Amino acid sequence: MAVEEKNAIVFDNVSKFYGEVLGxxxxxxxxxxxxxxxVGPNGSGKTTLMNLMTGLLHPTQGxxxxxxxxxxxxxxxxxxxGYCTQFDxxxxxxxxxxxxxxxxxxxxxxxxxxxxxxxxxxERVGLEGAAKRRVAGYSKGMRQRVRLAQAISHxxxxxxxxxxLNGLDPMARAEVIEVFQALAExxxxxxxxxxxxxxxxxxxxxxxxxxxxxxxxEGEIGGVRSETMEEHPIQVLIRCDKPSLVASRLFEQDHVxxxxxxxxxxxxxxxxxDADRFYTLLGEVVLAEEVKIExxxxxxxxxxxxxxxxxxxxxxxx
Amino acid sequence: MSAAxxxxxxxxxxxxxxxxxxxxxxxxxxxIMRLELRRNLFSRRAFALYFxxxxxxxxxxxxxxxxxxxxxxxxxxxxxxxxxxxxxxTFTFVLYVGSMLFLSALxxxxxxxxxxxLERSLHYYYLTPVRRWVLVVGKYCSALIASCTVFAVATAAxxxxxxxxxxxxxxNRYLFSGPGLGNLVAYLGIAVLGCVGxxxxxxxxxxxxxxxxxxxxLIWGWEAINFLLPPLLQKISVIHYLKALFPIPPSETFVxxxxxxxxxxxxxxxxxxxxxxxxxxxGWRARHMEISYGGE
Ligand SMILES: Nc1ncnc2c1ncn2[C@@H]1O[C@H](COP(=O)(O)OP(=O)(O)O)[C@@H](O)[C@H]1O
Ligand SMILES: [Mg+2]
Numbered sequence: 076m077a078v079e080e081k082n083a084i085v086f087d088n089v090s091k092f093y094g095e096v097l098g099x100x101x102x103x104x105x106x107x108x109x110x111x112x113x114v115g116p117n118g119s120g121k122t123t124l125m126n127l128m129t130g131l132l133h134p135t136q137g138x139x140x141x142x143x144x145x146x147x148x149x150x151x152x153x154x155x156x157g158y159c160t161q162f163d164x165x166x167x168x169x170x171x172x173x174x175x176x177x178x179x180x181x182x183x184x185x186x187x188x189x190x191x192x193x194x195x196x197x198e199r200v201g202l203e204g205a206a207k208r209r210v211a212g213y214s215k216g217m218r219q220r221v222r223l224a225q226a227i228s229h230x231x232x233x234x235x236x237x238x239x240l241n242g243l244d245p246m247a248r249a250e251v252i253e254v255f256q257a258l259a260e261x262x263x264x265x266x267x268x269x270x271x272x273x274x275x276x277x278x279x280x281x282x283x284x285x286x287x288x289x290x291x292x293e294g295e296i297g298g299v300r301s302e303t304m305e306e307h308p309i310q311v312l313i314r315c316d317k318p319s320l321v322a323s324r325l326f327e328q329d330h331v332x333x334x335x336x337x338x339x340x341x342x343x344x345x346x347x348x349d350a351d352r353f354y355t356l357l358g359e360v361v362l363a364e365e366v367k368i369e370x371x372x373x374x375x376x377x378x379x380x381x382x383x384x385x386x387x388x389x390x391x392x393x
Numbered sequence: 394m395s396a397a398x399x400x401x402x403x404x405x406x407x408x409x410x411x412x413x414x415x416x417x418x419x420x421x422x423x424x425i426m427r428l429e430l431r432r433n434l435f436s437r438r439a440f441a442l443y444f445x446x447x448x449x450x451x452x453x454x455x456x457x458x459x460x461x462x463x464x465x466x467x468x469x470x471x472x473x474x475x476x477x478x479x480x481x482x483t484f485t486f487v488l489y490v491g492s493m494l495f496l497s498a499l500x501x502x503x504x505x506x507x508x509x510x511l512e513r514s515l516h517y518y519y520l521t522p523v524r525r526w527v528l529v530v531g532k533y534c535s536a537l538i539a540s541c542t543v544f545a546v547a548t549a550a551x552x553x554x555x556x557x558x559x560x561x562x563x564x565n566r567y568l569f570s571g572p573g574l575g576n577l578v579a580y581l582g583i584a585v586l587g588c589v590g591x592x593x594x595x596x597x598x599x600x601x602x603x604x605x606x607x608x609x610x611l612i613w614g615w616e617a618i619n620f621l622l623p624p625l626l627q628k629i630s631v632i633h634y635l636k637a638l639f640p641i642p643p644s645e646t647f648v649x650x651x652x653x654x655x656x657x658x659x660x661x662x663x664x665x666x667x668x669x670x671x672x673x674x675x676g677w678r679a680r681h682m683e684i685s686y687g688g689e
Contacts (some may be wrong), residue, residue, distance in 0.1 A: 180424030
């Protein structure tokens with residue numbers, strides 16, 4: 076175990092309370108090398124977990140070891156770890172290059188090293204062109220990418236990324252995912268959080284599902300999916316203008332367990348065991364048959380949480 | 394976008410687990426000061442520093458000119474006219490330190506952490522391989538350099554402004570044949586040590602409080618009534634140590650501020666020890682502080 080711990084991030088029965096508010100509760104987890112997706116709806120404790128493993132927060136209870144070290148020792152931790160937080164804020168009055176360069180100098184790099192590393196990092200996220208522009212004038216996606224560049228600029232072995240795809244347009248998203256994969260191939264460990272399973276399941280070796288501060292499932296992506304779906308087939312309520320057509324097309328799939336038309340012919344209810352495929356399919360059907368969708372909601376309140384972390388709650392067209 | 398993976402250069406050898414790599418710490422402090430000096434000298438916060446340090450200048454000038462007209466040798470029964478100003482200057486300087494320098498230290502040093510928490514940028518520091526106390530030292534030193542420079546210049550300016558109306562001949566005599574130069578050095582020392590002491594105190598306060606007003610008022614009151622306190626409690630203050638440095642004890646001027654002046658040989662190291670203790674506490678606090686920016 077001792078040897079493995081040197082290479083992993085270990086949570087041992089860790090709880091974090093913000094006063095009375097629960098952040099995470101009794102989490103025992105080991106993040107191994109590779110890409111781990113940390114998935115859960117908003118407020119499920121993803122950020123709390125990441126802030127704990129980087130020492131920004133201290134656990135109320137339990138113990139954390141990052142590569143064999145306590146997160147209380149920044150001087151040992153952050154030469155090997157980079158954390159791209161969820162905070163979309165920057166030190167005032169800097170351009171992208173200065174932002175990265177300045178903190179590399181704080182790391183202790185010499186001027187010439189810091190310069191070289193800054194440009195490498197900016198190149199990596201495709202921001203060389205905007206490097207000399209003020210960060211304050213960046214778009215959300217550019218800010219996201221410059222923060223990513225800052226987090227990887229010192230060449231860390233472990234990268235912790237809190238919702239790194241949030242706010243990126245599809246192009247930038249694909250590019251950033253490419254960066255993640257390149258980093259992983261080069262031997263980096265990545266922990267990537269998202270409230271949309273879809274976003275990270277393609278690139279993750281492993282997924283941890285969080286809900287209300289608890290780890291509800293963890294493991295290989297397929298296992299997690301079937302585990303949760305077998306327990307909670309999702310009931311989705313669709314209001315649209317061609318319900319019977321939609322029903323017949325959806326019902327061709329084996330993951331759709333049940334489809335019931337509404338009496339007013341203005342919608343239908345579907346039960347499915349594979350939310351991802353279901354939503355992909357629904358998207359295709361809607362496009363192919365030119366169906367006008369009014370609403371898509373989860374009918375059963377009990378599985379709402381599962382629905383949200385599997386599909387996301389930002390109404391993205393899937 | 395490139396797919397190549399970079400290895401960090403060798404200069405950032407991992408800080409060894411036990412011993413401290415002092416040359417690395419020094420580079421880190423330099424890196425912190427690069428960022429912080431810019432903030433402390435060229436930002437909105439810096440405006441407060443300049444304003445507080447230099448705004449009394451015109452009043453001093455006015456007062457010096459009026460004093461030149463009114464004060465006569467006989468009235469004060471002192472050797473020369475410039476010295477006649479020295480007494481009132483001491484009194485005014487006590488007020489200057491107690492208000493302008495105090496406020497400026499409050500704004501400059503309390504902002505070091507507070508502003509970064511409000512602007513949500515402190516985590517960038519906290520995610521570098523820098524020990525928390527190194528960050529405290531780096532931030533403190535940069536604010537100190539900025540404050541000391543500005544207040545030393547302002548103090549010298551105030552001093553000369555009060556002398557100039559007496560004419561250059563008289564000023565020369567006061568400075569180089571009389572106690573003038575020594576007095577000036579003492580005032581500069583008070584300004585610098587005032588920044589040293591109040592700076593540490595307000596850096597610490599900024600690590601604990603969101604709102605400056607209550608703690609600032611409390612500390613101001615504590616400093617004001619300091620001379621009434623029992624000797625042991627007196628030592629937990631900045632003014633206690635500064636008082637000993639006044640070349641002409643302010644008690645001999647208008648207000649009886651000083652009860653038992655100590656020698657500078659005791660009070661300067663005393664203040665430095667006091668400051669070191671406050672900073673050590675700040676380092677401890679910084680280490681145990683969490684960054685959550687007051688909820689999401
Ligand atoms: N600073 C804070 N103070 C109080 N409660 C907090 C704070 N940060 C997070 N929480 C609470 O902790 C829970 C987990 O939050 P968080 O870790 O931010 O979740 P996520 O990142 O998955 O959205 C939420 O209920 C949230 O309200
Ligand atoms: Mg979050």
